[in-house]
Amino acid sequence: MEDESKLSRAIVLAIGAQGVVEAHPINCKPPEIQIDMASHFVTNRTEKDRDAMIRWARNVANR
Template sequence: MPPPIEIDTASHFASDRQESDRYELIKWARSVAENLRFAIIVRRSDSGKKRKAQLVLECERGGKYVPAKKKLKSDSFGTRKCECPFRLCGYYNKETKLWRLTVANGMHNHELYKGLQGHLVAGRLKPQEKEFMDEMTRNAVAPKNILSTSKERDPDSKTSTKQVYNARHR
């Protein structure tokens, strides 16, 4: 049995960074994770209306897979979930009116991706990309041409041709 994998990424997220907007904090954390070749999702979020404003970010491979009650075709393929313990917590300070991020656990129990090109989470289309794609689709532009034009606009985009094709046919 191979030894367990432990990759520590905590030092990359340990900073005094504070943002006035929680979306900017999430954007920063996702960009750091993208450079390290993994994806971050929002696990829990509370805007502060009923409870204290907070935010929990985790590795997309965190948690357990919960199978659907109805048998799906994808059930035969397995899951990406491996109970990765990586977790970041964001807190809002009412006095300074700033969000800050702390590392709850910086360890990963899985190999990081070699690249995020076409990745389900990292390759998601941004709202402005969706608008652009809708416009190009209405003008009957081929998916590969849409992708090349999109890559010219944003060279850091992780979207693949398959994602463009799937987005066109929804």
């Protein structure tokens, strides 16, 4: 048990020692996932106004 305390103390003391390299991660973000959903919104429909078109698009998106 005494050996464990000496080891952990040596590790703590070595943190600021010369020659110890600190790691700085360059990219911690996961890759962005892109899914093409455009095919769901292709249609020959015509809507009477902009609001009707937006309602249709929201309905398709919700499905």
